[in-house]
Amino acid sequence: xxVKPVFKYIAIVIASFFLSNCGxxxxxxxFDELDEDTKKAILQxxxxxxxxxxxxxxxxxxxxxxxxxxxxxDTEVLNNPDNLKNYNTELYIxxxxxxxxxxxxxxxxxxxxxxxxxxxxxxxSLAQKLGVHKAFDQGMFERMDAQRDNKDSTLQxxxxxxxxxxxxxxxxxxxxxxxxIIAGVWxxxxxxxxxxxxxxxxxxxxxxxxxxxxxxxxxxxxLGQSNLGPEAMFVFNDLSVISGIxxxxxxxxxxxxxxxxxxxxxxxxxxxxxxxxxxxxx
Numbered sequence: 001x002x003v004k005p006v007f008k009y010i011a012i013v014i015a016s017f018f019l020s021n022c023g024x025x026x027x028x029x030x031f032d033e034l035d036e037d038t039k040k041a042i043l044q045x046x047x048x049x050x051x052x053x054x055x056x057x058x059x060x061x062x063x064x065x066x067x068x069x070x071x072x073x074d075t076e077v078l079n080n081p082d083n084l085k086n087y088n089t090e091l092y093i094x095x096x097x098x099x100x101x102x103x104x105x106x107x108x109x110x111x112x113x114x115x116x117x118x119x120x121x122x123x124x125s126l127a128q129k130l131g132v133h134k135a136f137d138q139g140m141f142e143r144m145d146a147q148r149d150n151k152d153s154t155l156q157x158x159x160x161x162x163x164x165x166x167x168x169x170x171x172x173x174x175x176x177x178x179x180x181i182i183a184g185v186w187x188x189x190x191x192x193x194x195x196x197x198x199x200x201x202x203x204x205x206x207x208x209x210x211x212x213x214x215x216x217x218x219x220x221x222x223l224g225q226s227n228l229g230p231e232a233m234f235v236f237n238d239l240s241v242i243s244g245i246x247x248x249x250x251x252x253x254x255x256x257x258x259x260x261x262x263x264x265x266x267x268x269x270x271x272x273x274x275x276x277x278x279x280x281x282x
Contacts, residue, residue, distance in 0.1 A: 025115035051239065077195045078103040079188070079277050081118045084125060087277035091232050094177045095276045097126040098184020101162060106192070108144055108154050117141070127165065135164040179219075179226040183235055184221055184276065186212075190242075191273040194266040209262055210255075213246040234281045238272040 087093050104119035106214040117150050118227060120141050127133040140161055162181070169178040190212050197205050223236045245265045255261065274282050 002199045045150050077192045081122050084122050093126050093129050094180035095184035098181040099188040102188040105158050124206045132165045132168045135161040174225040179222045191269045196257055203257035206257040216243050242268045
């Protein structure tokens with residue numbers, strides 16, 4: 001997958017932020033046929049999901065941040081499309097739909113047309129397996145292509161697709177699958193952020209990474225309320241470990257905005273992300 005270095009916007013720290021408008025806007029009355037316990041469970045996941053979306057940083061602020069650092073597009077930190085064949089269970093399909101969706105936004109922001117097509121195919125393939133393929137189709141890419149000069153618009157198109165996915169899954173009583181997709185987006189966004197910070201540890205980027213914690217904590221709550229199966233608990237547990245590490249960072253009154261400050265969190269996200277993209281939890 002050949003890539004030319006590009007000095008302009010990079011979506012490393014916004015990879016997980018295009019979900020900011022993915023909140024479930026549908027009303028609970030739409031589920032009148034469900035029993036009260038099920039309604040309550042759905043409402044809880046809606047509230048938790050909205051907390052995730054509300055805690056996401058402003059996209060414009062982050063675009064400005066990464067533009068100021070003049071970082072270059074690096075395909076090596078993204079998930080290899082060849083890994084698609086490894087994802088055959090709903091757990092890994094959902095997680096990597098989030099991962100590839102995040103990578104799609106990065107490639108598109110950098111005008112990497114060929115890579116965008118590859119990631120769109122990965123997203124579409126996984127979406128088909130989950131039964132939400134209508135949200136990610138050729139028409140979506142055509143709209144992205146038509147808006148390629150407007151980076152905020154292309155990210156918004158991806159946002160809409162994920163919102164539709166969230167609505168479909170929630171309406172079909174599959175909140176755990178939706179929560180895992182959101183977790184996959186965050187995992188990839190945090191991972192890519194840390195890898196870039198390792199190469200270019202500016203104070204602004206380190207600060208943005210530390211601010212990921214609020215979103216992380218809301219995702220942990222979302223996962224906890226989504227009736228995860230035992231095979232998915234490693235996601236909840238590993239994210240909880242990262243949250244603990246980030247708490248220690250924030251508690252430091254003399255916090256230094258250097259890579260060394262986030263190094264332990266980076267090591268933890270590398271381990272978790274490896275499990276996710278390799279389709280193996282051990």
